[in-house]
Amino acid sequence: MIAETTRALPRLDETGRAALFTQARTANSFADTPVTEAELREIWELARWAPTGANTQPLRVLYIGRGEARMRLVKHMDDGNKAKTEAAPAVAVLALDPRFHEHMSTLLPFKPELGDVLAANEELRTSTGQFNSALQAGYFILAVRALGLAAGPMGGFDAAGVDAEFFSEEQWRSILVVNIGHPGENPWFDRLPRLDSADIVRWA
Numbered sequence: 001m002i003a004e005t006t007r008a009l010p011r012l013d014e015t016g017r018a019a020l021f022t023q024a025r026t027a028n029s030f031a032d033t034p035v036t037e038a039e040l041r042e043i044w045e046l047a048r049w050a051p052t053g054a055n056t057q058p059l060r061v062l063y064i065g066r067g068e069a070r071m072r073l074v075k076h077m078d079d080g081n082k083a084k085t086e087a088a089p090a091v092a093v094l095a096l097d098p099r100f101h102e103h104m105s106t107l108l109p110f111k112p113e114l115g116d117v118l119a120a121n122e123e124l125r126t127s128t129g130q131f132n133s134a135l136q137a138g139y140f141i142l143a144v145r146a147l148g149l150a151a152g153p154m155g156g157f158d159a160a161g162v163d164a165e166f167f168s169e170e171q172w173r174s175i176l177v178v179n180i181g182h183p184g185e186n187p188w189f190d191r192l193p194r195l196d197s198a199d200i201v202r203w204a
């Protein structure tokens with residue numbers, strides 16, 4: 001609980017930091033251990049609280065179970081991504097809802113006219129949707145990790161094919177496919193280097 005009087009925020013301990021960042025890895029194979037529907041629901045119950053610009057929340061999530069629907073997805077994955085997408089206990093297709101601005105009167109009740117501004121300005125609408133859905137995709141991966149699960153995000157797929165396959169009604173635009181499960185045999189590729197903070201961080 002956050003103490004109301006001091007406004008002191010809790011800090012994650014080393015275990016929490018390791019689970020989210022320092023020790024967390026991208027999984028490329030998965031154990032047979034199932035991922036429950038309750039766990040999948042919990043992922044979004046966490047991720048939905050992370051911030052977006054003007055509270056736009058443009059990301060949408062389609063969970064694809066094992067079976068016929070999974071094979072309809074796999075055929076649109078790049079060859080190197082097919083086997084692990086077929087084998088993962090759960091898969092999420094993360095997508096941008098291009099009509100996200102239609103919810104602005106609910107999401108930003110003190111400035112509902114932003115919905116009309118976005119409706120009239122395609123460039124602003126597109127950049128806002130792309131930027132914030134990408135942010136939410138990152139939050140989604142961290143939420144998977146926070147639940148003790150491994151994520152395998154993949155950008156290597158035919159997005160137009162996936163959209164025609166699954167989103168012809170909603171007109172959502174897929175941005176990332178995420179395998180979800182517990183790590184299996186040899187799940188990690190070699191850890192790739194990260195840029196040094198000296199190359200990244202500047203101070204003014």
Ligand SMILES: Cc1cc2nc3c(=O)[nH]c(=O)nc-3n(C[C@H](O)[C@H](O)[C@H](O)COP(=O)(O)O)c2cc1C
Pocket residue numbers: 024025026027080081152153154155156157176188189191192
């Ligand atoms: C947006 C995004 C797209 C990715 N696309 C693919 C992909 O198509 N295929 C794949 O095998 N890995 C893909 N990856 C996995 C990255 O290569 C991996 O997360 C990164 O190298 C870090 O690995 P680590 O978490 O094990 O350190 C993707 C990751 C992200 C975040």
